[in-house]
Every structure is written in structure tokens, then in C-alpha cells.
Amino acid sequence: MQPFVPQSLRRFRRESDGTSAIEFAIILPVMILFFLGALTAFDGYKASRTLTHLDSTMADLISRQVEITNAFEDDLVQVATALSGKYQGNMQIQVTAASVYRPLSDPIDPSGVNQSVNVDWFMSRDLEGNTGTQTAQALIEGLDIPLLTPGDSVIIVEIAGLxxxxxxxxxxxxxxxxxxxxxxxxxxxxxxTAPGYTPSS
Incomplete structure (x- = not known):
């Protein structure tokens, strides 16, 4: 003998009109989460590429100079501001550059392990032109500087942001x-550095 089931309950069990709406309501938050995550990841990639391009451009511009002036430093900040695009306001971008050289008195070590370098000049500025927080020692500490012959130098440029x-x-x-x-x-x-140059840092 089958148990008695009211007709209304039997009709409810067979009803499927709202199934799609319920499934959509369950999946929608997950879809939104994936969309926002992908959008954030892509924007982060763009920010990373912007800093890489900015860093390479700054280093190339400085390497083409014979001497550094305060006016050139100001121009660098303006170029960095233009290249940083929409990230200039919210990333706290800081431009740091230095010239390091190997003294003529430094003994030649083919391995380059024991080469010593001195800082010729150093600058650190944010995009508003204010003095940055980076220091010359922190910039070159732990950095893999190419092997230099005594008297040679390299330009080091760091672009940092949050x-x-x-x-x-x-x-x-x-x-x-x-x-x-x-x-x-x-x-x-x-x-x-040019005569009359005043270090910004």
C-alpha cells in the first residue's frame, strides 16, 4: 500500500520552472569573483610592464649623457611621470639612479667576485620631485654588478612602486x-656631474 501523498506535494516534486534561476543565483557570485580576479591580475600585469618600460627608458636616457645636471634630473622626473600613465598617482613611484665605478687602484680579479665599486653620484626622486627614500648603499647592496675594468662604470636605475x-x-x-x-x-x-650640480639626495 503506497503512503498517502497530497496532490500539492506531488505537483511540487515534479515542478522544475525555477531550477535554472536557482542554479544561476548559485553560480553568479563565483563568476563575478573570477571576473574581478582576472581584471585585477591583468591590471597588475600592466602595472608591472609599465615599471619595466619606465626603468629601461630611464637607464637608456642616462647612459646617453656625458654629464648630469639638476635640470636633467628634473626632466627625468617629467619623463617618468608621462610614461607612468594612470599609475603615477596611486603607485607612489620612485626613480633612483646612480653611477658606480671601479677605482683604478682596485686590483684586477678575473672572477669579479672581489671587485670593489664606488658611487660616483646618486639621485632618488618621486614623481612629485621630492627626495626619495632610497639610499645608495641599499641600491647596490646585493646587486649583481657586471665585471668592470678599473676606471670603468655602469649606470644603475631602479624604479620602485607600491x-x-x-x-x-x-x-x-x-x-x-x-x-x-x-x-x-x-x-x-x-x-x-656637471659643475654646480647639487645632489637631490
Missing amino acids: YDPLFDGQFITNVPMRRIAIRRPRFTQRVV
Whole structure:
């Protein structure tokens, strides 16, 4: 003998009109989460590429100089501001550059392990023209500087920023980004400071 089931319950069991709506309501938050995550990841990639391009451009511009002036430093900040695009306001971008050279008195070591370098000049500025927080010692510490012959030099440029994700939250926070480019001077052995140059850092 079959148990008695009211007709209304039997009709409810067979009803499927709202199934799609319920499934969509369950899947929609996951879809939105994936979309926002992909959008944030793509924007982070663009920010990283922007810093890489900016770093390479700054290093190339400095390597083409024979001497550094305060006016040239100001021009570098303006170029960096233009190239940083939409990230100039929210990434706290800082431009740091230095020229390091190997003294003539430094004994030649083919392995390059024991080469010593001195800082010729150093600058650190943010995009508003203010003095940056980076130091020359922190810039070159632990850096893999190419092997130099005594008297030669290289230009080191660092672009640092703090990427603020489009949709940050508990699991996504500000991401520090740092790019370093090293170039040899193109038209001189050492890029020096011009007479009357005042260090910004």
C-alpha cells in the first residue's frame, strides 16, 4: 500500500520552472569573483610592464649623457611621470639612479667576485620631485654588478612602486614592485656631474 501523498506535494516534486534561476543565483557570485580576479591580475600585469618600460627608458636616457645636471634630473622626473600613465598617482613611484665605478687602484680579479665599486653620484626622486627614500648603499647592496675594468662604470636605475590592486581585500593587498636596469655609458667612460650640480639626495 503506497503512503498517502497530497496532490500539492506531488505537483511540487515534479515542478522544475525555477531550477535554472536557482542554479544561476548559485553560480553568479563565483563568476563575478573570477571576473574581478582576472581584471585585477591583468591590471597588475600592466602595472608591472609599465615599471619595466619606465626603468629601461630611464637607464637608456642616462647612459646617453656625458654629464648630469639638476635640470636633467628634473626632466627625468617629467619623463617618468608621462610614461607612468594612470599609475603615477596611486603607485607612489620612485626613480633612483646612480653611477658606480671601479677605482683604478682596485686590483684586477678575473672572477669579479672581489671587485670593489664606488658611487660616483646618486639621485632618488618621486614623481612629485621630492627626495626619495632610497639610499645608495641599499641600491647596490646585493646587486649583481657586471665585471668592470678599473676606471670603468655602469649606470644603475631602479624604479620602485607600491601597486594598489583594483579590487583589494582580505586576500589581495598592496604589492611592492621593483625593477632594476644596468647600462654602460654610451659616449664616455663615466657619466659625471656637471659643475654646480647639487645632489637631490
